[in-house]
Amino acid sequence: MLLSFPKVALLVASLAAFGQAAEGTRESKECQFYKGKDGEDPPFAASTMVGLGGPGGMGDWDCASRWHEGDTIIGVEGWATEFAVEGIKFHYASGEETPWYGRKYENDNGHASMKMRKDKTTWGAGEAVDIKINGNRKQMKDKEQSNGIGKIEFFVNGQSIWAVWATGKGAIQSDALEVPNGAGILLGVKARGVDWVESLDFKFLKSKVVSTTLVDMKLDEDLKDWNARNQGLERIDLKDTFFLNPNKPGGSNVTYKFSNKESRTKSHSVADMKSHSITAGVTFTVNAEFGVPLITKASVQTAWNFGYTFEMQKTTTNSESTATDLSYDIASPGASNFLEPGKAVHCSAWAISGTYESDYTGTLVTKLEDGTKFSYLTKGHASSVSYGTSVAQCPEVDIKDIPSTAEVGETESAKSKRAVAFQG
Known part of the structure; x- marks a missing residue:
């Protein structure tokens, strides 16, 4: 019975x-x-x-x-x-x-x-x-x-x-x-x-769990220390091309254009280590009052001085991946760069990628089907991959120093033979 x-x-x-x-x-x-x-x-x-x-x-x-x-x-x-x-x-x-x-x-x-x-x-x-x-x-x-x-x-x-x-x-x-x-x-x-x-x-x-929200997050890895060590920063090469003008002295100038746009994936993740917790099987959201560390594009000082830093970027999702464009352009639309006869340039473009990894301690607020709310401490792991502003430069080089295996870009004959100073 x-x-x-x-x-x-x-x-x-x-x-x-x-x-x-x-x-x-x-x-x-x-x-x-x-x-x-x-x-x-x-x-x-x-x-x-x-x-x-x-x-x-x-x-x-x-x-x-x-x-x-x-x-x-x-x-x-x-x-x-x-x-x-x-x-x-x-x-x-x-x-x-x-x-x-x-x-x-x-x-x-x-x-x-x-x-x-x-x-x-x-x-x-x-x-x-x-x-x-x-x-x-x-x-x-x-x-x-x-x-x-x-x-x-x-x-x-x-x-x-x-x-x-x-x-x-x-x-x-x-x-x-x-x-x-x-x-x-x-x-x-x-x-x-x-x-x-x-x-x-x-x-x-x-009662059944209907939602859970991470309302605060204390990162184990301090951002000041992370930035002081330049940790997680990596140069990503986007393009490397030589342009040259093989004409003899007195010949025509040529023009070149070094520009492109590449798509990369920017992502962040805030994971709860306690996969077997009260809220197992329920995807948690992140309170928009705080965020995850990402590289900020505004932190680039000049094309020659990299002042990249990680800063907290607000988010409401515990995991997200979005496309971000890395573009560069030497020669604005409608204008060109001139190469005099016998001259060459070495054009390269790159960006800085930043990877951040840290465990954290946070508070989860959980709501039950009957309306009950309660909070408890949790531990997790935060990570992000982000990109800073892309940088391009085309310094002049000696034609004889161009490697035989190097990529050589196409040039066009200039309408004017007047030499134009290169603006880097």
Whole structure:
């Protein structure tokens, strides 16, 4: 028989399946869960405590949750004897883990022939998990009373993925409790147990995540230091061409034009390192009040002095790639550059690309379907690729110094033989 309770009510076990404190127990010390970054209460769904009811128990309560850091529980391991589930432990997406509740599994725990051990099992971040629990019996004078867990089973998409149970005949109560699970994302557990698992109270996210926004970001790599080191800057060669006038002295002048426009991709990314967090599967946006470091074109001083710097550029997306044009033009439309007979120039064009990489610490504000908002600290990585203004120059060179393998551009005969001074 399956006992299913409304998920909007907080139920403290008082049914026959969940017993009261036994003789010799003491009042258990309570625990508190962390609040949010701005003092918010945990976004937990209404829950049901299962196992030994009442304030008394063999151990104190432990409140295990890392929700305030965006962490979720995605794994479980445990073991049982013929009497009850003796020990259980939970694993976070971050790799952290809870202590053992009840007793840690050891080969010399006793009851060797009746022990059941179930190794760690995990489920995917963002996958809704269901839990069913049966109380135990047979240790109490009233066999219908419970002082612990007889069986606990985890389900994903309706399929059982992990279970452990008391192996003794008649040790498990027939009535199972379907634990209220809110949005299905397990954020924490309130547990009690010393010699066995006495009580469990699972804390699920109460409503589906609909949006999450990164509202502040502190970069590990200081921009002043980054710029002082000229870090991430690289010269990108766009074009390299020679132009020459092979005519003999007294011959015609020729004209050349060195211009082009190339498209490159400018991009930025602000990634959350916690891919298995509460907001797994939900794309976060970036608050427009801050931005990502990009090269600014205005920082170019002259064609010969590169004063490129990274500055914060505002953005509202966590990832974006856009085309940017790098253009250069030696000779404006309708005008030309003249080369006298026997003269040559070496034209080159380039731009400065800037790559910025840094980890960051930030705050994510998450909104749930029921309107609840809460914030927590997160860590991530910011990166960008950007380009400064392109630069071109055509200094005069000796014709005999032009390499045989060099690219030589086309020239046209000038209408006027008057030499025109080159303006670099």
